[in-house]
Amino acid sequence: MSSGDVPACLGPAPGWLGTPLAALNDAEGPRLPEGLPPVVDAHVHLFPDGVFEAIWRWFEKYGWPIRYKLHTPQVLDFLLSRGVSRVVALHYAHKPGMARFLNTYVAEVMRAEPRVVGLATVLPGEEGARDILAEAFAAGLQGVKLHCHVQCFAPDDPSLHEVYAACAEAGRPLVMHAGREPSSPHYKCETHALCSAERVERVLRDHPRLKLCVPHLGADEFGGYERLLERYDTLWLDTTMAAADYFPIALPRRTLEVRPERILYGTDFPNLPYAWDRELKTLLSLRLGDEVEAGILGQNALRLYGAP
Numbered sequence: 001m002s003s004g005d006v007p008a009c010l011g012p013a014p015g016w017l018g019t020p021l022a023a024l025n026d027a028e029g030p031r032l033p034e035g036l037p038p039v040v041d042a043h044v045h046l047f048p049d050g051v052f053e054a055i056w057r058w059f060e061k062y063g064w065p066i067r068y069k070l071h072t073p074q075v076l077d078f079l080l081s082r083g084v085s086r087v088v089a090l091h092y093a094h095k096p097g098m099a100r101f102l103n104t105y106v107a108e109v110m111r112a113e114p115r116v117v118g119l120a121t122v123l124p125g126e127e128g129a130r131d132i133l134a135e136a137f138a139a140g141l142q143g144v145k146l147h148c149h150v151q152c153f154a155p156d157d158p159s160l161h162e163v164y165a166a167c168a169e170a171g172r173p174l175v176m177h178a179g180r181e182p183s184s185p186h187y188k189c190e191t192h193a194l195c196s197a198e199r200v201e202r203v204l205r206d207h208p209r210l211k212l213c214v215p216h217l218g219a220d221e222f223g224g225y226e227r228l229l230e231r232y233d234t235l236w237l238d239t240t241m242a243a244a245d246y247f248p249i250a251l252p253r254r255t256l257e258v259r260p261e262r263i264l265y266g267t268d269f270p271n272l273p274y275a276w277d278r279e280l281k282t283l284l285s286l287r288l289g290d291e292v293e294a295g296i297l298g299q300n301a302l303r304l305y306g307a308p
Helices: 049-062 072-081 099-112 129-138 158-170 197-206 222-231 253-258 278-285 290-305
Strands: 040-045 086-090 116-118 144-147 174-177 212-214 235-238
Touching: 040 072, 040 290, 072 086, 086 099, 086 290, 099 116, 099 129, 129 158, 144 158, 158 174, 158 197, 197 212, 197 222, 222 235, 222 253, 278 290
Parallel strands: 040 086, 086 116, 144 174, 174 212, 212 235
Antiparallel strands: none
């Protein structure tokens, strides 16, 4: 079977979300600790109200309880009032015809709040994908977000070539959930068949100008993504939920240390089952050093997105 022939439905996934996970009743801080370098949350979800509520229903049924059911204005007020200096706003379209609406929404949010770095989305393979992205970039959106699990595609599927080319030509980074986990049998595709570090390497090799960020430190193939970080200067990873001691994994510390200048702090806020600052506390407890901490907590994201 070629990379482009992976069927959209392959039966239940074997992943971490075989049954819904529990909420954690952990304490949250009132704001970021004093003395930190600028903190950029490079993985925040912003959606229109109705889309947010549909996502929360899915998570409550199949994923984990949502601790922070906040709509976009409240999400931004919550994080920015607690000391986060910038947020990278991510969204994704799960069916044709949604992308333009979502992109326009995030572009308007970004214009109203300059501390938001807004990304675009598109559904891989939908008609006019390059035009959709061109319009989004013209509107000021600063990258693209794709989700292999939700949108049911393999990273090396030929239908992605036009998206990768559009990002590379515009110099816009792509954030793509291409790791196998956290996976659920309630996705419409088998993510362990669609996703792998090997498939991502094909993308990096075939599109050498593409700036690619893989969330969740590439969970659960941490070793594979460590090797890709060592080989490719166009790959970044974000920490989202992989450094929070929530999933059934040990903290992949070496993944953080192999090329720390390519690691971004991210949370998945507001779709969390634990305290908003849990992952930050874990990262600070590692005592990675002032320079490394400053990079991971904010400077790496600012460099990736070219933000002042």
